[in-house]
Amino acid sequence: MNEEYWASLVVFSCVPLWMLLTWRKKSHRDVWLWVALGSLIQTVLGITVVATGTSTPLFSLPNIGTFGAWTFSLNPLAGLLFAVLGWIGMASSILAFTHSHHAAIGNGRGVATLVAVQSLFTGFLLTAQNALPLLVAWEGMSLCAYGYILVNHHLQRVRRAAYTTLLISEIGFLLLVLAIVLAAPASGSLSFVAIAAHLHAHPNVGVAVFLLSLFGFGAKSGVLPMQLWMPEAYDVTPSHLTAILAGGLLNLGIFGILRVMSWLSPLPVWVGLVVLWLGALGIALGALYAVIESQLRRVLAFSSIENVGLVLVNLGLVILFTRLNQPRFAAVAMMTLLVQLISHALAKSLAFLSIGELSRRTGVTSLDELGGLWAAMPGVAISLLIASLTLAAVAPFSGFTVEWLTLQGMLQIYRTASTAAMMWVALAAAVTAVGAALAFTVFLRVFVFTMSGRPRNSRLSRLQTRPLHSGVRLSLTALAIPSALFGWFPTFSWFSLNQIVRDLPPRVSAIATMVPNVFGNPTANPIPVSLGARLGAFLPVRGLILQPGAFVATIAPSYVLLWFGVFSLLGLALTRARHRTYGTRSVPAWLGGRDARVSQAQYTATAYANPYRMLWGAVLHFRVIRHIRQGSSSLPLRFEIQSSTVPWLETKVYRVPLLALWPFVRGVRHLQHGHLWGYLLTMLLAVIALLLWAGLA
DSSP: OHHHHHHHHHHHHHHHHHHHHTTTOSOOHHHHHHHHHHHHHHHHHHHHHHHHTOOEEEEEEOOOGGGOOEEEEEOHHHHHHHHHHHHHHHHHHHHHHHHGGGTOTTOSHHHHHHHHHHHHHHHHHHHBOBHHHHHHHHHHHHHHHHHHHSTTTTSHHHHHHHHHHHHHHHHHHHHHHHHHHHHOOTTOOOBHHHHHHHHHHOHHHHHHHHHHHHHHHHHHHTOTTSOTHHHHHHHHSOHHHHIIIIIIIHHHHHHHHHHHHTTSOOOOHHHHHHHHHHHHHHHHHHHHHHHHOOBHHHHHHHHHHHHHHHHHHHHHHHHHHHHTTOHHHHHHHHHHHHHHHHHHHHHHHHHHHHHHHHHHHHSOOBTTTOOOOTTTOHHHHHHHHHHHHHHTTOTTSHHHHHHHHHHHHHHGGGGTOOHHHHHHHHHHHHHHHHHHHHHHHHHHHHHHHHHSSOOSSHHHHTOOOOOOOHHHHHHHHHHHHHHHHHHHSTHHHHHHHHHHHHHSTTOOOSHHHHOOOTTTOGGGOHHHHHTTOOOOTTOOOSOSOBOSSTTTOOBOHHHHHHHHHHHHHHHHHHHHOOOOSSOOOOOOTTTTTOSOOOGGGSOOHHHHHHHHHHHTHHHHTOEEEEEEEEEOSSSEEEEEEEEEOOOTTSGGGGHHHHHHHHHHHHHHHHHHSSOHHHHHHHHHHHHHHHHHHHHHO
16 A cells, blocks of 8 residues: 555655656647546555555654644545545546637646645545644645636636635634644644644643534535535536536545544534534535526535534434433434535536536536437437436435435434434424435426527527547446446445444444345344345345334435336337327417427426425525516516525635725724834834733733
8 A cells, every 4th residue: 555655655755746847749649548547546545445444554744843743544434435436537628628629717737736746635634643744734635626717818707716715625624723822732743643642631722622623624525604605616617627626535535624623532512503504505505506596606616504513413423422322312413423524525526527518518507598409319318317417316326315314314313312402403304304305306407408498599509419539438437337336226335445444433433323134034034024125045146225213213225226227218118119008189388289399488497496496495595577568567568587695605705804994904004004103103102902811811
C-alpha cells in the first residue's frame, strides 16, 4: 500500500512539472491522462485498504519546533475516500480528455493542474495524523476548488459564485482553527492522540470542538446554514469539475466531522438532537427548493443539500444511540451514513456528467426548454435514469436502502430515549419523510421533462441521433455500473465497510444486526425466513437480506430487483402491444381534432412545480403577480403573470442585511485609507477596551 500511495503522489506531482516543461505547446490532452492515471492508482489503493481493513503508517516528518512531528498513516476510512474520489476523478478526467480537442472552458492544462494539485492536498488531508497538516491540506484543497470554479472568470456571475465559495470556505476554516485551538492540550502537541486524550479529560470542551468542527467542515459539505455557495457554484462550474466538487470533495467535510468524533467522549443527547434536526431541515428544504427550480445544475445543488441532510440525520442517530447505550443501533446508523456517502458520490457525479453531455449537445440546461431527448441521446438517457433512480430513492437502488434504513433507525429510538427526546425524533422523522417524498418528485420531474415528450424548440427537433464518443461512454459507464450494482447487491460490499464502522464510534460491528445469515443458518433467523428471505440451499449466500433491528422490518434488495425487472418487462410488453380490444379514436386535447401536436402545448416543468409552490407557500413566501397590459381587471385582454419565492437557501436573501451594513463598512474603510488620526483613534480605543477587560477579569 505504501508503493501505491507514493505512486499516486508521484503521478500527480508530475502534472504541474509536465505543464511547466511543455507550456509552449498548444496540446493539453496528455495532462488529463496523467490525472486519470493518478486517480486510478488512488482507487486501487483505497479498495485495497478497505478490503483488508488494516491501518498502515506511511511516513513521518521530523520534529518542526513547536509544531511537533508530522505523521501520516492510512486507515480504512481514508481508504474509502481514496477509492470514491479516485474513481470519480478518473471518470471526470477521461471525459475532459475526450472533449479537450474542443478547447472548451474547463478542459485546459491549467485546470488539469489544479485538479492534480488538489488531489495532492486531498492525499495529505486523508492521511494526516496531526491537526496542523490537516488544516494546511484543507485550505489548499479549498483554494484549488475556488480556482476551477473561476475558470469562466470573464462572467460576473462566475466571479460572484467563486467569491461566495471562497468566503464560506474561509469562514469554515476560521471555525476549524478555533476548534483546534480549543482542543490543543497544555503540552502544545497537535497530534490526534494528544488531542483525543485532552478532550476525553474535558468533555465540555469536546462539545464546543465538535460544534465548531460541524460547521467548519460542513462549510464544504453544505450543512445548514453553510450551504449558501452551492447553488451558485454548481451552476457556473463545468460539469466534469462539478462532478469532482459535488461527488467527491463534498464527502471530505463529512470525513473531517467523523475524524473529530473519533477524538471525543460520547456527546450529550441535545447535541444529537441538534444534528438530527439540522439534517431533517436540510432534507426537507433542499428537496423543496429542488422541486421548484428549473435550472438542472441548481436542481442538483439543492439535491446535494438534501443528501447531506441524510448524512447528518444518521450522524445524529449515532450520537443519540451511543449516549443511550445502544451501540448496535449506533453502528447501524454509522453503516447507513457510509452507504449514503458512496451512493450519493457515484449517483451525483453520474448526474452531472450526464447533464454536462446533454447541455453540450443541446446548449440548454433549463427544464422548461428541454424534452423528447430519449431518441436522440439514448446513452445519456440511460445514465441519467440510473442516477435519477438512485437519487430519487427508488427501490432497489441504493438511495432507497439509505432512506429506508434511516427511517428504521429513527423508529428504534423508542427503546431507551426519554419521552421528550422521542417526540423530537418523531417530528424529525416526519420532516425527513416529507423531504424524501419531495426528493422522489424532484428526479421524476428531471427525467420526465428532459427525456420524454416532444422537443420544445426547433433546435432540439433537428437534433440527430449520434453515438456517444467512446471516451464519454467509458466515463458514464464507469459511474453507472457501480452505482447500480451498489444498490442491487449492497451487502456484498458492507462486510468490508464494517471494518470502517469498527474504527468509528461506537466501535462495534454492524453486520450481525443488519445482515442475518438466513441461508447458512435459517433456524437462528426464523422471522426473515418466514417472510421469504430464503430460497433454499441452492443459494448459500450470506448478505442479501437487510434487517436494521430485531423484530422491526426486513428488506431484500436483490428480490426487489427481481420484481423490478419483472414489472419493467411487463410494462415494456404493454407499450409494444399492437392488439386493441376496442377500436377507439383518440383526439388530442385542445387542438380541435387536428392531428398535429404543438410542442409548446406540453405541460412544462414550471407548471408541474406550481402546486408545490402553492402548497408550501408559507415557507416559500410564494406570490403571484398579474400585470394587465391591455383591457381592465374585469375583462383583461392581454396580461403577464409573474411568480416569486424567497430564496432562503441562497445568498440573495442575505443581500438586504448586508446592504444595511454597507454604510458601517464604508465608514471603517474610510478610516483605514488615508486618515491616520481615525486609524490611531480606533487602535487606541481597542487597546483601552482590552485593558479594561483584563482588569475586570
